Amino acid sequence: MVKPVKRRNAKKSKKLILDSATKLFSKKGYSRTSMDELATMCDLNKAMIFYYYKSKQGLYEAVIVEVLDEIYKNISKDSEICKTPSQELESFIKTYASFAFSHPYLPALLLKELSDSGSQIPETLFMHMKKLYKLFMDIMSRGVDRDCFVDVIPMIVYFMILGTLNLMVTTKSLRVNAEKSEEIDTCALCDVDLISDYVFKKIQKMLKEQQ
Numbered sequence: 001m002v003k004p005v006k007r008r009n010a011k012k013s014k015k016l017i018l019d020s021a022t023k024l025f026s027k028k029g030y031s032r033t034s035m036d037e038l039a040t041m042c043d044l045n046k047a048m049i050f051y052y053y054k055s056k057q058g059l060y061e062a063v064i065v066e067v068l069d070e071i072y073k074n075i076s077k078d079s080e081i082c083k084t085p086s087q088e089l090e091s092f093i094k095t096y097a098s099f100a101f102s103h104p105y106l107p108a109l110l111l112k113e114l115s116d117s118g119s120q121i122p123e124t125l126f127m128h129m130k131k132l133y134k135l136f137m138d139i140m141s142r143g144v145d146r147d148c149f150v151d152v153i154p155m156i157v158y159f160m161i162l163g164t165l166n167l168m169v170t171t172k173s174l175r176v177n178a179e180k181s182e183e184i185d186t187c188a189l190c191d192v193d194l195i196s197d198y199v200f201k202k203i204q205k206m207l208k209e210q211q
Contacts (some may be wrong), residue, residue, distance in 0.1 A: 014052050016042050022063050026103040030060055030112075060109070061125050067106060068128040071099050075135060085143035089207075090200045092136060093161055097196035100169045107166035133158060149207035157207075161199060168195055 020041045024033045035056055039046040053059040078091040100107050136158050143149030168187070175186035187195070 010052075013042075013044065013048065017044065017049055017052060017059070018062060018066055021059050022066065022103065025060060025063050025109065026105050029105040030056075030109055061122055064106065064110060065125060065128050067099060067103060068125075068132055071096055072128070072132050072135060075132075079135075079139075085139055085146060085148045086204055088139045089143070089204065092139060093165075093200045093203070094193075094196045096162065097165050097192050097199070100165050101192040104169050104172070108170045111166055111170070143207065150209065152207065157203065161203060164199055165195070 017038070021033070021038055024038055024041070033056070035046055035049060039049055042049070049059070053062055075092050075095045078095065079088045082088040082091055133155075137154045140149060140152065140154045140157065144151050168190075172188075176188045178184060179186045179188040190198075
């Protein structure tokens with residue numbers, strides 16, 4: 001008697017691939033992530049991965065989009081219970097910091113996409129980046145309208161926040177080694193809560209200072 005062929009659930013398979021790829025990219029970075037290792041991790045044929053995501057680059061973009069989308073949803077959800085623009089700003093910074101520190105290679109990969117002048121950011125990825133920035137712009141606008149913040153250029157403040165958090169993640173090993181060998185304070189032992197709280201307080205102070 002011929003056994004019936006077991007059909008895979010496409011939705012579950014795609015989620016399994018995406019979740020596993022997120023872990024691998026976060027742990028190893030783009031170049032050291034192997035599609036063979038991913039296939040073994042998912043218990044899937046490698047051809048199945050390329051069937052859903054076409055290429056390693058396509059899978060990487062899907063991972064970044066997934067993370068950005070989750071950050072966006074979490075910040076939006078938290079904003080609903082925030083009563084002031086300052087609380088919304090704090091939520092934005094701390095939510096982004098949590099994701100950046102829990103996916104330590106993703107900030108470096110995202111920075112690579114932004115800084116690589118030899119290629120254009122894929123449209124899907126760009127749209128998700130824009131959504132996150134638009135959310136931040138709205139927080140700044142509400143703060144100015146309610147006289148909570150002074151009027152600033154949102155993009156500069158946005159890059160101050162994300163740039164600081166991304167660099168604190170990507171320079172972790174460098175800062176640890178520097179503190180050991182040079183005996184200088186590089187905030188090597190600072191955790192995500194301390195860093196995000198510090199960034200929020202400094203930005204908040206800047207936004208409240210009268211020009």
